[in-house]
Amino acid sequence: MESALSSRAMPGRAMPSVRYLPVSLFGSVMSIAGLSLAWRFASKAYGANIAVANSIGIVALSLFLVLAVSYLGKLFFHPDLVKREFLSPVMGSFFGTVGISVLLLSSIIGGYSAAAQLVVWAIGALLTLALSALMISRLLNGNAAPASVMPAWLIAGVGSLNIVGTGGALPAEWVHEVNLLAAAIGGVSAIVFFVLIFSRLVHQEPLAEAMRPSKMILIAPFAVGFIAYVSLVQRVDMFAALLFYFGLFLFSIICYRLAVKPAPFSPAWWAIGFPMAALSNAALIYADSVGGKGLGFIAALLLCLLTVSIAVLSIRSLYALLTGRFLTA
Numbered sequence: 001m002e003s004a005l006s007s008r009a010m011p012g013r014a015m016p017s018v019r020y021l022p023v024s025l026f027g028s029v030m031s032i033a034g035l036s037l038a039w040r041f042a043s044k045a046y047g048a049n050i051a052v053a054n055s056i057g058i059v060a061l062s063l064f065l066v067l068a069v070s071y072l073g074k075l076f077f078h079p080d081l082v083k084r085e086f087l088s089p090v091m092g093s094f095f096g097t098v099g100i101s102v103l104l105l106s107s108i109i110g111g112y113s114a115a116a117q118l119v120v121w122a123i124g125a126l127l128t129l130a131l132s133a134l135m136i137s138r139l140l141n142g143n144a145a146p147a148s149v150m151p152a153w154l155i156a157g158v159g160s161l162n163i164v165g166t167g168g169a170l171p172a173e174w175v176h177e178v179n180l181l182a183a184a185i186g187g188v189s190a191i192v193f194f195v196l197i198f199s200r201l202v203h204q205e206p207l208a209e210a211m212r213p214s215k216m217i218l219i220a221p222f223a224v225g226f227i228a229y230v231s232l233v234q235r236v237d238m239f240a241a242l243l244f245y246f247g248l249f250l251f252s253i254i255c256y257r258l259a260v261k262p263a264p265f266s267p268a269w270w271a272i273g274f275p276m277a278a279l280s281n282a283a284l285i286y287a288d289s290v291g292g293k294g295l296g297f298i299a300a301l302l303l304c305l306l307t308v309s310i311a312v313l314s315i316r317s318l319y320a321l322l323t324g325r326f327l328t329a
Contacts, residue, residue: 016327018074022267023085024152026067026097028317031273033060033104035310038277038303040111041284045299057108064101089148090211093135096155099127100274103166118175121167125178128159132185149200150207151217152271157193158220160186161228168231183232190221212263215254216272222247223278227285236289244286247279248298265316267326273310280306 039053075082085091102124110117135156163182167175197218201207207215226243230236258272280302287295320326 015324016321018070018327019078019081020327021067021070021074022091022094023071024091024094024097025267025270026064026071026101027094027270027274028267028313029060029064029067029101030097030104031270031277031310031313032056032063033101033108034274034277034281035306036060036108037104038280038284038306041281041288042303045284045288045296054111057111060108061105064105068098089144090150090152092138093150093152093155096128096131096135096159099124099131100155100159100162102127103162107166118170118172121163121170125163125167125182128163129182129185132156132160132189136189146200146204149196149204150211151197151214153193153197154190154217154220157186157189158217158224161190161221161224162186164228165224165231168228168234179232183228186228187225190225194218194221209263210266210268212261213258213269214271215258216251216275218254218275219247219250219279220275222250223275223282226282227278230285236286241286241290244282247282251276251279265320267317269313270317273306273313276302276306276309 036053036057036059039048039056040050042048043050043053071082086095102120106117106121106124109120135153139153160182164179164186167179167182201215222243226240226247229243230240263269280299283295283299283302287299317326
């Protein structure tokens with residue numbers, strides 16, 4: 001019946017279906033929410049109109065609701081496909097993007113209601129910690145093929161650091177202990193996974209063409225780690241600076257490699273958005289704390305690159321969706 005309706009509505013063109021909706025597309029929510037938070041920092045640093053950040057935040061919230069309802073539809077109508085995706089050693093890691101999206105959205109909601117922010121943050125923290133435990137437990141079963149080691153594995157570890165980055169300013173007493181737990185899990189597992197992934201990229205065959213954009217996730221432990229550390233200790237010190245500068249160094253290398261040898265456009269390209277947003281936020285925080293025209297320029301440049309990248313990804317995604325090249329296979 002679905003195919004009959006599709007053929008009548010749009011002859012000769014495949015219609016998008018939730019059947020082909022990848023959980024990794026929640027990375028688009030993370031990216032747009034991260035962009036909103038970056039513009040919120042920019043409103044303080046450069047006097048940008050806060051309406052820009054609020055508008056982008058509303059887009060992120062709306063997109064999350066659409067994707068959440070759509071993926072629940074996939075779970076209801078195609079549970080076997082969701083199960084296969086969840087059990088995949090590569091795609092299974094992307095389920096962490098759901099919890100991280102909720103955490104980032106809690107910061108956006110905080111601009112309207114502190115009570116709602118705490119509730120949403122708690123839900124996101126619970127989802128993120130549960131999935132981190134599940135994914136790490138699954139890896140300890142052994143027999144993982146070397147080729148299955150992907151940058152997406154970092155989501156299970158780095159996700160916990162987002163709990164700290166988004167919850168560091170919450171006033172509830174119990175939040176501090178949750179942040180310490182999340183920092184411990186995220187910090188140690190991010191180090192372990194980064195070493196595994198770096199070794200795989202050096203010693204094994206190159207990533208498949210479609211997975212190349214996910215290399216940008218490698219900067220997340222340092223950019224998100226910077227934000228989490230500063231949020232936890234409430235200051236920018238030398239250790240924070242080291243995290244920021246190595247993240248910036250790694251970003252320069254990966255950005256150049258993706259520009260020189262770009263992969264064809266696919267939903268996988270959304271993997272670059274949130275790591276760039278995290279680095280942009282880190283740069284804005286670092287520049288505000290340390291000062292200097294050079295750091296201010298770097299922060300502004302990263303914000304511009306982030307904004308243009310998210311705009312291009314959004315336009316290309318919408319075009320692919322409307323022309324039947326997105327979510328059709």
